[in-house]
Amino acid sequence: MSEISVIAGTSSGELAKKIARKLRAKLVKARTIAFPDGESKITLDKIPSNKKIVVVQSICPPVDTNLVHALSLIAKAKDMARHVTVVIPYMGYARQDREFLQGEIVTAKVLAKLIIAAGASEIIIVDIHSKIGLEHFEIKTTHVTAMPELVKYFKKMNLKNALVVSPDQGGEERAKIFANNLETNYIALEKNRDRKTGKVNIKTKDAKVRNMNIILVDDMISTGGSIIEAAKFLKKGGCAKIFATCTHGLLIGDAEKKITMAGIAEIVSTNTIPGNGIRVDVSGAIAKMIN
Numbered sequence: 001m002s003e004i005s006v007i008a009g010t011s012s013g014e015l016a017k018k019i020a021r022k023l024r025a026k027l028v029k030a031r032t033i034a035f036p037d038g039e040s041k042i043t044l045d046k047i048p049s050n051k052k053i054v055v056v057q058s059i060c061p062p063v064d065t066n067l068v069h070a071l072s073l074i075a076k077a078k079d080m081a082r083h084v085t086v087v088i089p090y091m092g093y094a095r096q097d098r099e100f101l102q103g104e105i106v107t108a109k110v111l112a113k114l115i116i117a118a119g120a121s122e123i124i125i126v127d128i129h130s131k132i133g134l135e136h137f138e139i140k141t142t143h144v145t146a147m148p149e150l151v152k153y154f155k156k157m158n159l160k161n162a163l164v165v166s167p168d169q170g171g172e173e174r175a176k177i178f179a180n181n182l183e184t185n186y187i188a189l190e191k192n193r194d195r196k197t198g199k200v201n202i203k204t205k206d207a208k209v210r211n212m213n214i215i216l217v218d219d220m221i222s223t224g225g226s227i228i229e230a231a232k233f234l235k236k237g238g239c240a241k242i243f244a245t246c247t248h249g250l251l252i253g254d255a256e257k258k259i260t261m262a263g264i265a266e267i268v269s270t271n272t273i274p275g276n277g278i279r280v281d282v283s284g285a286i287a288k289m290i291n
């Protein structure tokens with residue numbers, strides 16, 4: 001048994017268990033009670049080691065509750081250990097990493113300040129929406145990408161005529177890494193999102209996708225709007241099958257149903273967020289980054 005304790009946050013129980021097993025570390029579970037007014041009471045089921053503590057908590061829905069749980073667990077860990085490694089498998093609020101419209105608050109920066117103030121010594125984040133989000137942390141930050149793990153899943157499929165597609169220009173680098181690993185080609189569509197309504201449309205006019213088996217790659221699928229619009233465009237171009245893959249399968253509300261109705265054959269996501277569509281485990285990639 002190592003001298004590391006892994007505290008499993010309320011949103012990351014299964015993933016934390018896998019990380020702890022890989023590190024041969026003690027697993028500490030956080031139990032919560034929700035009071036009628038919405039407040040949480042959080043209790044650790046055992047006392048962690050005082051050498052090094054790793055807190056694992058995704059800031060996924062219910063986002064604000066999970067954020068308060070994360071901050072509380074980090075603060076408690078800091079009371080007990082000198083070094084606290086904070087693993088945020090999914091970093092909510094990371095899309096608001098700059099002031100797109102005047103007056104908007106850069107929430108990603110606020111979160112970074114809160115996490116550091118709570119007691120984080122270093123941060124490990126999996127596939128953050130954009131690298132700009134990482135710059136808000138003024139402590140050691142390690143970025144882990146799940147793309148090689150997702151590629152392994154698709155390699156086993158042995159798809160003929162595969163084409164990797166990013167639904168937007170911001171994801172081009174991600175699509176490139178994915179395509180290089182899969183030894184195939186990629187394109188990035190041009191997407192427009194109305195910053196006030198959130199509505200998405202594809203601006204690309206033409207793409208050579210006829211008879212290609214498409215793998216749509218994104219960092220996250222939330223409402224499914226982005227990949228559904230991309231799928232409509234690709235189908236018009238005469239593509240063959242469409243698969244959708246992402247690191248963070250938020251799949252809000254009936255997103256999964258809408259994606260299936262849009263003719264997407266399979267959603268392949270990782271276990272950074274508990275829920276549906278999980279095909280790939282990122283615990284190994286995270287554990288490798290913890291000393």
Ligand code: R5P
Binds near residue numbers: 200219223226
């Ligand atoms: C945006 O740029 C992100 O990379 C995702 O494409 C987006 O957040 C997915 O959200 P939704 O599924 O609601 O379109």
